[in-house]
Amino acid sequence: MSKVTVTFIVNGKEVTLKVGPKERLIDTLREQLKLTGTKEGCGIGECGACTVILDGKAVSSCLILTGQIGGSEVLTIEGLEVDGKLDSLQKAFIDCHAIQCGFCTPGMLMSAKALLIHNPHPNREEIKTALEGNLCRCTGYEQIIEAIESVAK
């Protein structure tokens, strides 16, 4: 099993890494780059905790091999806050109590961010569709939706 070299952009910075043939994007982020904000909850794309934005779209980083993403741009939760300024979604999650245990939160934020990139004023149903791949066991989702609505207005 030989490693392959991949160059891609993470949170605005170009990285060139050697990755194993089975190395998933989530493994690279967490183990190689120590970007541990991206969480693993199921390994099969069913919980959304590992959601990152790849070339502008929300994806499950557990369902992508890092070898596949040469030349791509990845945004993780760590890249949401710019120059010490919180993204308006992060601020809204705080203000609207959209957080309990916080484990699904990075994935939720990335799904919400991807939605707003393409659709700055989504309605409630569109917000739900954007979040349907992100499981949360604590919040019952309501305050998460309210947070996104407060930004999308």
Add this chain to the structure above:
Amino acid sequence: MVYSKVNKPIIRVDAYEKVIGKAKFAADLYFPNMLYGKVLRSKYPYARIVKIDIEKALTCPGVEAVITADDIPNNEFGVIVQNQQVLARQQVLYIGDGIAVVAAETKEAAAKALGLIKVEYEELPGIFDPEEAAKKGAPLVHSELENNQVVHHRLRKGDTERGFAQAEVILEREYTTQFVEHAYIEPESLVAVPYEHNTLVTIYGSIQNPFSCRNAVASVLKVPLNKVRIIQNHMGGSFGGKDEVMSSMAARAALLALKTNRPVKMVNTRDESILESYKRHPYKMKYKVGATKEGKLAAMEIKCLADSGAYACQTPFVTWRSVVQATGPYELPNVKTDTYGYYTNNVYTGAMRGYGSPQIIFAQESLMDELAEELKMTPMELRLKNIYHNNSITASGQKLDNHQVSLEEVINKAVEASNYKDKYREYSKPQSGDKKRGIGMAISFRGCSLGAEATDAAGAIVAIQRDGSILISCGLAENGEGLKTVFTQIAAEELGVDIRRINYMEVDTSVSPESGATVASRSTILGGNAVKNAAHQLKETLAEIVAAEFKIKTNNLDFKNENIYEKNKNQKIISFDEAITLANQQGIFLSVYGWYKAPDISWDEENGQGRPYFTYVYGCQIAEVEVDTATGQIEVLKMTAAHDVGRAINPACLKGQIYGGVMMGLGYGIMEEVETANGYIKNTNFDEYLIPTVKDMPEIIPVIVENPDPHGPYGAKSIGEPTLELGAPAIANAVAQATGKRIRHLPLNLERVLLGHSLSKGGTKK
């Protein structure tokens, strides 16, 4: 009373680190020289272990240690009964039992080594049905015991025979519930570090109850408690679930760390988590109820059988809460209740949000609707005729005389907010088309905190630092619900200071006062009181200093807005910071322990009589559903949840509890089930174990009712569990109204709704 910090939706104190991705969960920790641990689990639900050969695994490159039960000083642990194996010694008792653990340089090497361990089994015929396990002469799950019974709780009040003789209507019904997975999104994870800071082993982990974990690890290692240190990390959900399964993981990791003298990290995959971790108990419940034609309840007889799985775990206490609350909040002169737990070779069962209440409330609230129908009354009418009021006597003989019994109020508020009466009338009329609507209610009373399960006390340290910043440490642990925020608000309220002054520390068993576990919806009422007590002591100390300095009476001082005022003149005397400086100059110690011991309770195990809990909370949830009667699909349209919480310390966090609890109750009601077949678990990941998504959300209307409790901090009681226990029966009652068909088994999945029974694929293994 007007508060400045409590009773306000103040933002969570742990929110910032959680939205920027820097909150450290245990899987996010990396220590130098760290190894990865992995568990080899059983191949069969019940088997004798003939031989374990670890030689090959030991020679696998990267492997540093392999441990089996033979390497463990004390292999059995447990909070109530010490019979849970850290690693299976002679027999595996369920499919999730561990047999060996490996520590290796990489996860891959550890996984590879597991494949090289050879285990010779002799498969044994297991017992997978608690009714079978209860039979005389049934094969024993634990061969050292006389029978398979874990526990039997009795409750006897009045004379049920006479009660039934007087009853004009008698109903007998059977209800069942399913195995349910906690489904915290963060799988179990921890790191054990050997010989750190004068302890034998320090464990950083996603641990719900750091003190019970410490007890287990110390007892397994046979070392004193002060040699083991547990530090809680941010925890990605627990819901009762990260207790014994974490103790077991901690013990295994500790053993490996000590053997290799290197930190060992263990993280379960989702499949490993669902295979090994304990579940909510499935119950089989037989209810018999008698009533007069006017709808007055005369007698109730209840028999509940809980499947404890392979270990006792929390079964003795889970079934105890069931025995206390089995009748529901209804006045009954004659009650006979028996709850039992039995060992089987199924996955073991333990604490999960609700703790013995969701099962019996599903039964008793379904039964109330069935009885109402029999009596040609509305479900609401029947309930109102029988519910508890102030000074009612419960089935346990407890007079509810020390707090406001607000059932009628919560029912009325939920009814109003949901427009229940109109909708009930409307949906009672014939409906055309496949899609039919219904509305249903469920109510409950719930004992706060541990009750007669165990000693009930909590402690907290509040320490004012030299610069006036404040540290709080309590033995109760943030589970994600907002405990840190609530305790911070209480301390800030008491001291009249800003929230930002306060830093709430993670639980560290070597520092934090042991406070029992963060369970039983007890943290706000117990820990809140302890924090309040500590802050109050500090306030008194500061008041004395200030009073002496300014020659004012101590009771004439008011701590608010970061200052100390003279009460009647409403005049600022000194700022909080200046008061701290003054205390520092005088060499006054500004760290205190606060302590709160719950009021006395009593319990007579023989007859189930006494004062099992010192106070109760009351709730009512109303579900409105649309059932596709042609396909069996249920759409929950709206859930109204009215809960008396005593006092909402943080209304926004409280709503979060309601929304989350309602959704978990919805999952319990219509989709969730850990499917087992002869002890094998069929759905071990989130593609097959389904929990509600955002698209499954109904409109949720939270109704907060506040009747301050004399024992609660600022009157606060409980909210975590009550929110979860009512959804399934409310939905079941709504579905029954919509379809005219009663489903007495959870969950109300497609097949049950369409056909009246579930279908099973059969087969045993995946």
Add this chain to the structure above:
Amino acid sequence: MISYEFLTTQKIEEALNYLDKFSKVHILAGGTDLLVNLYKESPRLPDFDYLLDISNIPELKIINSINKFIEIGPLVTHSRLINEPLIKNNFPVLMEAAYTIGSTQIRNRGTIGGNIVNASPAADLLPPLIALRAEVELTSRKGKRVLPLEEFLAGPYKTKLQANELLTKIKIPLLSDNYYTDFQKIGRRKALSIARLSLALVTKIDEEGIFQDTRVVPGSATPYPQSLPVTEEAINGISIFQINLEEIGKITSNEMVSITGERWSTPYKKPTIAVLIKRALERIIKEAKTNE
């Protein structure tokens, strides 16, 4: 443990060369099925030594309208199927089915080609694609061949794709104006849900209101998605004003059971498939009547 060499390319030609040169090559596109199977070490995975990533081949991502066909590159994601006007306007049934797949994250990566080649009995796109008479273009170094999709499927999780071939196009003939389509799906929850049962219906209703050229393809009902000719024949030639939906429902139920046999799930699926065909027809009839 599964072990392989990772290959990646941005050119069809190079991909075909790899397929030709190496044996035991498994193709990776969106990865939403394959990575799950890798993670689970699924017994369904064939033995392979090379994993060939084709997800970055631009030519395989094109959607085009050519000679009364819409041609869809196999790497077109489910999200694109939902948003692409060519699909939305011509094959709403495909868009509706794509919308029910997994979640936003899955739809952003999962591809139409992957859904076809994986050939799951529950694949959401297969019923509408078969009903639309889609064809697949398979390319190898030796040339191209085109097969009707229904013929391409060879069994549960099996297709007629040769080891040296790559799925390079999905071609769907355009429908004339008087065609109507519908997609129905039942899941255990409202998102992230595998079809418990689904059904795609494509049919023509002529000027007299007579059904013609009806295609009925259920999902999760038969060992692998296939059309129901008996049901189709029963519907063809009948007027939308006279059709007996109960009768058609029964025929569909019986046809499903005749193909699949009695299984553990039959007691549920047998009555429910009848409901799905009835609902699909009802919706179409209503639409046809408003169009009159």
